Amino acid sequence: xxxxxxxxxxxxxxxxxxxxxxxxxxxxxxxxxxxxxxxxxxxxxxxxxxxxxxxxxxxxxxxxxxxxxxxxxxxxxxxxxxxxxxxxxxxxxxxxxxxxxxxxxxxxxxxxxxxxxxxxxxxxxxxxxxxxxxxxxxxxxxxxxxxxxxxxxxxxxxxxxxxxxxxxxxxxxxxxxxxxxxxxxxxxxxxxxxxxxxxxxxxxxxxxxxxxxxxxxxxxxxxxxxxxxxxxxxxxxxxxxxxxxxxxxx
Amino acid sequence: xxxxxxxxxxxxxxxxxxxxxxxxxxxxxxxxxxxxxxxxxxxxxxxxxxxxxxxxxxxxxxxxxxxxxxxxxxxxxxxxxxxxxxxxxxxxxxxxxxxxxxxxxxxxxxxxxxxxxxxxxxxxxxxxxxxxxxxxxxxxxxxxxxxxxxxxxxxxxxxxxxxxxxxxxxxxxxxxxxxxxxxxxxxxxxxxxxxxxxxxxxxxxxxxxxxxxxxxxxxxxxxxxxxxxxxxxxxxxxxxxxxxxxxxxxxxxxxxxxxxxxxxxxxxxxxxxxxxxxxxxxxxxxxxxxxxxxxxxxxxxxxxxxxxxxxxxxxxxxxxxxxxx
Ligand SMILES: Nc1ncnc2c1ncn2[C@@H]1O[C@H](COP(=O)(O)OP(=O)(O)OP(=O)(O)O)[C@@H](O)[C@H]1O
Ligand SMILES: [Mg+2]
Numbered sequence: 093x094x095x096x097x098x099x100x101x102x103x104x105x106x107x108x109x110x111x112x113x114x115x116x117x118x119x120x121x122x123x124x125x126x127x128x129x130x131x132x133x134x135x136x137x138x139x140x141x142x143x144x145x146x147x148x149x150x151x152x153x154x155x156x157x158x159x160x161x162x163x164x165x166x167x168x169x170x171x172x173x174x175x176x177x178x179x180x181x182x183x184x185x186x187x188x189x190x191x192x193x194x195x196x197x198x199x200x201x202x203x204x205x206x207x208x209x210x211x212x213x214x215x216x217x218x219x220x221x222x223x224x225x226x227x228x229x230x231x232x233x234x235x236x237x238x239x240x241x242x243x244x245x246x247x248x249x250x251x252x253x254x255x256x257x258x259x260x261x262x263x264x265x266x267x268x269x270x271x272x273x274x275x276x277x278x279x280x281x282x283x284x285x286x287x288x289x290x291x292x293x294x295x296x297x298x299x300x301x302x303x304x305x306x307x308x309x310x311x312x313x314x315x316x317x318x319x320x321x322x323x324x325x326x327x328x329x330x331x332x333x334x335x336x337x338x339x340x341x342x
Numbered sequence: 343x344x345x346x347x348x349x350x351x352x353x354x355x356x357x358x359x360x361x362x363x364x365x366x367x368x369x370x371x372x373x374x375x376x377x378x379x380x381x382x383x384x385x386x387x388x389x390x391x392x393x394x395x396x397x398x399x400x401x402x403x404x405x406x407x408x409x410x411x412x413x414x415x416x417x418x419x420x421x422x423x424x425x426x427x428x429x430x431x432x433x434x435x436x437x438x439x440x441x442x443x444x445x446x447x448x449x450x451x452x453x454x455x456x457x458x459x460x461x462x463x464x465x466x467x468x469x470x471x472x473x474x475x476x477x478x479x480x481x482x483x484x485x486x487x488x489x490x491x492x493x494x495x496x497x498x499x500x501x502x503x504x505x506x507x508x509x510x511x512x513x514x515x516x517x518x519x520x521x522x523x524x525x526x527x528x529x530x531x532x533x534x535x536x537x538x539x540x541x542x543x544x545x546x547x548x549x550x551x552x553x554x555x556x557x558x559x560x561x562x563x564x565x566x567x568x569x570x571x572x573x574x575x576x577x578x579x580x581x582x583x584x585x586x587x588x589x590x591x592x593x594x595x596x597x598x599x600x601x602x603x604x605x606x607x608x609x610x611x612x613x614x615x616x617x618x619x620x621x622x623x624x625x626x627x628x629x630x631x632x633x634x635x636x637x638x639x640x641x642x643x644x645x646x647x648x649x650x651x652x653x654x655x656x657x658x659x660x661x662x663x664x665x666x667x
Contacts, residue, residue, distance in 0.1 A: 200546035
């Protein structure tokens with residue numbers, strides 16, 4: 093049941109000047125498991141994601157991905173190991189079409205990316221991967237739209253689709269549901285649940301219903317530290333969590 | 343559809359340029375030759391400025407290095423060989439781009455502008471102040487390079503018309519090469535870097551390497567224009583590396599419309615022709631002496647009212663810089 097973690101952190105710490113945004117954090121992510129991370133605003137959840145994806149280097153500590161320490165590696169190298177991420181603040185290519193956003197994402201995995209004289213459209217496999225990712229994220233009908241013209245919720249879907257188009261084994265999803273309408277949200281929850289079967293997923297989310305619907309493991313962060321971690325029901329019942337976070341009624 | 347329309351416009355423009363020598367006087371033949379060489383220069387810069395989002399103010403370094411390469415490789419009383427000196431000039435530029443690019447591409451924004459300028463100034467002083475470049479007087483190229491194939495002269499570069507043809511052919515080749523490159527996966531990645539470099543990195547693109555490759559390609563292509571200019575005028579001096587020359591080519595790109603290859607060509611024609619017109623004493627008398635003032639006003643007007651440059655005049659709203667289909 094409890095497989096070896098694909099990613100494991102040891103004493104992971106990140107300071108911003110005097111502020112310790114991530115403090116001595118240990119977290120395990122496993123294949124086939126959705127690990128939700130919750131916590132109040134400013135708890136350090138996004139900073140943790142940034143450390144794992146390489147967007148920020150840690151101040152100290154280790155990040156073991158398949159037993160290799162990847163702490164401080166550049167984002168593109170971590171990405172190429174099979175770590176995909178989505179951003180809390182939508183981070184897409186606004187001037188491009190929706191399909192081109194995903195096609196670029198898929199291209200990052202292509203060995204022929206540096207060929208400079210062959211037409212991009214010729215690589216049908218890339219377009220197919222991109223279309224498949226759009227289909228999963230529920231954006232297939234919008235493929236030819238310019239990303240900047242999408243609604244906020246659709247841009248959130250695109251954010252996820254781009255992550256999927258890189259075919260990652262480990263997904264770091266930073267508040268994927270934020271800003272989505274009810275229908276898209278429900279659809280996205282189903283997608284995340286499905287992805288959880290054959291991926292390792294770290295899910296940061298404020299929507300508690302969604303968290304308890306899909307998570308097999310739950311970590312609560314407060315002030316940069318892990319307050320509690322374990323099975324969702326057990327964590328929910330923990331008095332410390334009750335008083336520190338869930339009690340205040342998010 | 344749009345693409346077809348622009349292909350027809352392009353073919354018509356090239357045909358007009360090909361036929362131009364039949365009508366134009368020697369003066370205009372030389373002027374258009376010079377403009378087409380500048381158009382290559384502007385297109386190469388547009389790859390950086392318009393397509394990759396790298397605003398360089400040191401592009402003249404490549405122009406000058408290529409010119410000096412030809413001058414230094416030319417025997418004093420014999421013709422150099424175009425087949426070896428042109429690639430050598432481009433290789434020298436590519437090397438300079440590789441070395442300086444590895445440093446300047448670690449900076450961005452205003453610092454990128456300053457560091458590219460600084461490297462160009464360093465190159466300027468190397469040619470200006472060392473024995474290598476013949477000081478501020480520069481070097482003369484007394485005999486034009488020859489372009490032979492199997493013992494036969496392909497084009498006589500001393501002949502104005504034939505040299506014109508060579509420059510036209512090279513301008514067309516550079517245009518087609520860059521268009522192809524921009525439509526390739528590599529070109530798409532550059533567009534992605536321009537739009538959102540951080541996202542490109544997190545998608546797994548080693549963006550530094552992509553930018554460096556673009557920088558080297560742009561440098562090598564700029565070398566073609568510097569080589570042609572040195573060949574045309576028969577001498578090189580340090581001024582061709584000056585920041586003034588870097589500024590002119592940047593102005594061509596902006597005037598024509600950044601991120602449109604044909605815009606760079608239009609910008610080169612517009613800037614040089616405007617200069618010719620505004621400085622024409624027969625038309626403007628005393629005012630012609632102050633042509634730079636009039637030019638300045640015109641450029642401000644273009645910047646204000648044509649944010650997409652002259653190339654944006656006839657075009658319909660652009661769908662996207664990198665279209666999915
Ligand atoms: N680049 C930065 N520089 C300085 N401080 C930062 C930086 N990024 C985050 N912080 C600080 O670190 C703390 C943790 O921020 P973080 O964004 O990780 O919280 P979060 O748990 O994701 O919150 P939210 O739920 O609002 O997204 C906050 O106090 C924040 O102000
Ligand atoms: Mg956050």
